[in-house]
Amino acid sequence: MAWLRKKRSVSENTEATAEEESAAASQVETPNSEMESVEHNVNGQLAQVLPSEEPEATGPLLTVTGVERVFQVAGNPLHVLKGIDAQIERRQLVMLRGRSGSGKTTLLNLIGGLDQPTKGEIWFDGQPFHKLSDNKRTAVRRRDMGFIFQAFALMPMLSAYENVELSLRMAKVPRGEWKKRVTEVLDMVGLGKRMHHRPFELSGGEQQRVAIAKSIAHRPKLLLADEPTAELDSQMSAQIMAVFQHIIQSERVTICMTTHDPTILEVADHVYEMADGRFG
Ligand SMILES: Nc1ncnc2c1ncn2[C@@H]1O[C@H](COP(=O)(O)OP(=O)(O)O)[C@@H](O)[C@H]1O
Numbered sequence: 001m002a003w004l005r006k007k008r009s010v011s012e013n014t015e016a017t018a019e020e021e022s023a024a025a026s027q028v029e030t031p032n033s034e035m036e037s038v039e040h041n042v043n044g045q046l047a048q049v050l051p052s053e054e055p056e057a058t059g060p061l062l063t064v065t066g067v068e069r070v071f072q073v074a075g076n077p078l079h080v081l082k083g084i085d086a087q088i089e090r091r092q093l094v095m096l097r098g099r100s101g102s103g104k105t106t107l108l109n110l111i112g113g114l115d116q117p118t119k120g121e122i123w124f125d126g127q128p129f130h131k132l133s134d135n136k137r138t139a140v141r142r143r144d145m146g147f148i149f150q151a152f153a154l155m156p157m158l159s160a161y162e163n164v165e166l167s168l169r170m171a172k173v174p175r176g177e178w179k180k181r182v183t184e185v186l187d188m189v190g191l192g193k194r195m196h197h198r199p200f201e202l203s204g205g206e207q208q209r210v211a212i213a214k215s216i217a218h219r220p221k222l223l224l225a226d227e228p229t230a231e232l233d234s235q236m237s238a239q240i241m242a243v244f245q246h247i248i249q250s251e252r253v254t255i256c257m258t259t260h261d262p263t264i265l266e267v268a269d270h271v272y273e274m275a276d277g278r279f280g
């Protein structure tokens, strides 16, 4: 099956996918499980997908200072990031550009709290990511971040609707809020009429739009997208970028994405060029 091959090829795509698979599997095995009793997130706060009345936070959403990442490869150090400085302002579309192997995914993983820097600081929304315990970082990531990957990473047996619903379940959003929010985000990406289709019944561009709906459903502050248009033709890529621009306004989300497609750079608020482990 093409889908299984695709999923396998993105097996590095974070534990979120593995977590979702086990959540989806447990749903099948125990249809009447106690999911709705789990209404609190890891920090003990009630998860919230309704629009917030709180005043908007100010200052940069993300600050990266002097970040280095060294991997040990066959006993030798491989310096992939050699001192990265960046500041990402709220509600901007920021792109990381660079050739394959230049360290874009490595940096995105650090920003997303999936990995920790060898040296340097990463502040996300006022919190020192580089100092937080794994559990605290995971809690912040689940509540405040969304992820999109090159190969869509949808559950092949679930409809578009069920895929988005699964992400609300993972974010511990109360069950009573699911229907309204799932419908809302699928409408937002232009798939209101295709909600009950499964991934194999959708085009690549439509699947990526389901993935976007899924990644923003729990109202993250930051959306991280690793080459989200790499498998799409130019027309579908343009649609994805239009959706990104729309949700920055309507969802007030900040987007940081990697790309090596020069044609989409012009819609970015800021482009960081990665070369030899530094920004050029
Ligand atoms: N976990 C890891 N262990 C060892 N080397 C790694 C690891 N992750 C990435 N690398 C290496 O770091 C370099 C940058 O990789 P990556 O961040 O994936 O680049 P890009 O996303 O720009 O293509 C590559 O040489 C890659 O082999």
Ligand SMILES: [Mg+2]
Binding pocket: 104, 105, 106, 226
């Ligand atoms: Mg990469």
